[in-house]
Amino acid sequence: MLRYTLKRLVLGVLTVWFIATATFFGMHAVPGDPLSNDKSTTAQIRANLEAKYGLDKPLITQYAIYLKNISQGDFGISFTQENRQVNDIIKEHFPISAILGILAIVFAALGGILWGALTALYRNRWPDSVIMFLVILGISVPSFVVAAISQMFLVNINAFAGTTILPVGGWGTVWHMIVPAMVLGLSTMAYLTRLMRSSMLEIVNTDYIRTAQSKGLPKTRIFSRHQLRNAILPVVTVLGPAIAGITTGGFVVEIVFAIPGLGRYFVEAIQQLDYTVIMGTTVFYGAFLVFMVILVDLLYGWIDPRVRINP
């Protein structure tokens, strides 16, 4: 297990290096640069600025410096916001995205397991059809449309009630988080519901369920102890990729609901060609995702002993 963990971690670090390298050379291939935004730069000022940001050095030297810095966790200084550390930007905005993402994951996982179990229990009866129809709808409607519609809904509800029941946008209290987290988690929840349903239906035909039935266990106990617990396993495996989907899906929700998260900041940085912020956030997000996937895989080994034997 330790060997496996180490191997995964080394591969993870290599992947992050790959992401960092791809981002670095990608960003330097972009036509235009952030310094040319200022109209009144003379050649001298430009040279000074380039020296300040280290842009006057050869590309390979820049790459070496960049790698050294990010290995120490230093992503540099923003180009467009004078003297602002990219680390500070990440520190300030990432927790917001993270809280939103965690809420969305919790919502999606709980909802997915619950609805999936329900559809399997009521297989081919009306609760199954209704939920599966909603699931297909949840998968087919783009997240920004869901976000926009739910916002419109909130506006109407607040207007109808005369007071603010739930805020339409912004960030600050728990009330601000509820609707965005639900919107963000919706497509993942739909996906997990489908997965949970098929895994529940597969388990009904296994030997251990038949054994439990022949032992005369009550139905509720078979359901809760044997069926549900085993059916959750595949759901855990896709949680890794789901976290990736939810983090990036957060962009849209953050833009629509005016949430000051890192995703919205990233989109702004892209539009302003803020090199260091783009590279910093990409590498940071990339590393975050890579290690999240590793964490989920290790977690899976802990939950399901069968995986541990032959990793």
Place this chain on the structure above:
Amino acid sequence: MSEQTDTSWQPSASDFAPKPKHQTADVITRPAMSYWQDAWRRLKENKRALFSLYLIFGLITFTLAGPHLWTIDPSAQDLDQIGMAPGADRNVTIAPAYQPWYGPTSDVIYADDNPLGLVLVGDATSQAVRLAWQETGLGAGQTNYGYKIYRTLFALNVGDAFGLPLMETQNHYFEDRLDLQPTDYYYTVVALDKQGVETDQSTTIQISVKRVITMLEAQKRGLTQNKTVAEGDQIKLALHPFGTDYLGRDMLARLIYGGQVSLFIGIFAPLLYVLLGVIYGSIAGFLGGAVDQLMMRFADFAVALPFLLFMILLKVIFGIGPGESGVLPMLVAMVILLWPAPARLVRGQILQIREEGYINASKLLGASTNYLVLRHMIPNTMGVILVTITFQVPSAIFTEAFLSFIGMGVAPPTPSWGSMCNDGIKSMLTRPHELFFPALFISITVLAFNLLGDGLRDALDARMRNRE
């Protein structure tokens, strides 16, 4: 058997004739069916999948045949109908050309039910709204220091703001020509005091504006349809079955052309990157050993790239030149980023198939590598590949929509369903149809591909074969 009557019991010559060839014994086998025939049969039984297939063909026909049937230019603006909902009133009256106005003539009758005597002069048309007033409300000895005129779309309650300030004037009349739409307006005239501050002397009147068009304009836009029309006649403005957007562009035309972009990316991007993945994966899977390990480690790295972040990065790197639509860069970026997943899938399949008995049998018979790959391996992974492509289409369409939504998608004025949604979302409270139609088309397309994918997966699953 030949006909026999009761009397003629003797056998005739026909009884000894040989039996026709086509009469066979009881059939206990059924016609042989290839894998694909069988899959197609099972797909046809799945009503939802079949319906989705028809729907997809319908959508493709809609976008390809659409431009020939609905020949309106998607970037042409109809300035008379901006942000019109489908089925809105299209009637327009032909009015004389605009004449400048220098204030009310002496025959204007001022109203006596408001302090300023505010009254509408002439007809309120989309050409101009003309107001005139007196200072009947001001007491003796008070002089006129000017007026301020406001306009709003909403009925005013006590204490409400008056709306959009249009002008401050010393005159006793005012002409409004600012973007008049055929709807109800509430005009407010407020008297100002010596310092130019608003007094409580104000009057609001409601005015319904009628849409008019001059003869010249009507003829120029081909609205008269070569009929002779006179001033005062009612004609109809151009038809927009799905309404118009915030710039007055025809929604149906934009949906058709936007569909071309969205479906093109949605279908071709998965085709290309799955093809690339198949080539890469089958080479790795077939060669095996160190080459396979090396190739797959590289795919592992590529698969770990945060997709949307790199999609945005690549879009920035490629850039969009002036006059380009940006469709091709998006396609290339998707191919660069998304090939590893199908590659890994195909490699797994190939590794599995390599161990099968029929491959060994074929090898024993002296089959070449090319033959093995082309005859056995690729056809046997075809089902999985087809299902993968079908399920990748919705995510490609979503990616295009997402990028267009954050402003990194196709460049305007090229429409795509995603960028239309992005435009529509800004005005969704007042003009919901601008968001509704593109969102509906995206949802239907994605739904159809999802259902078709489900159906294909079930139909192509060899384990399901002969199982009813």
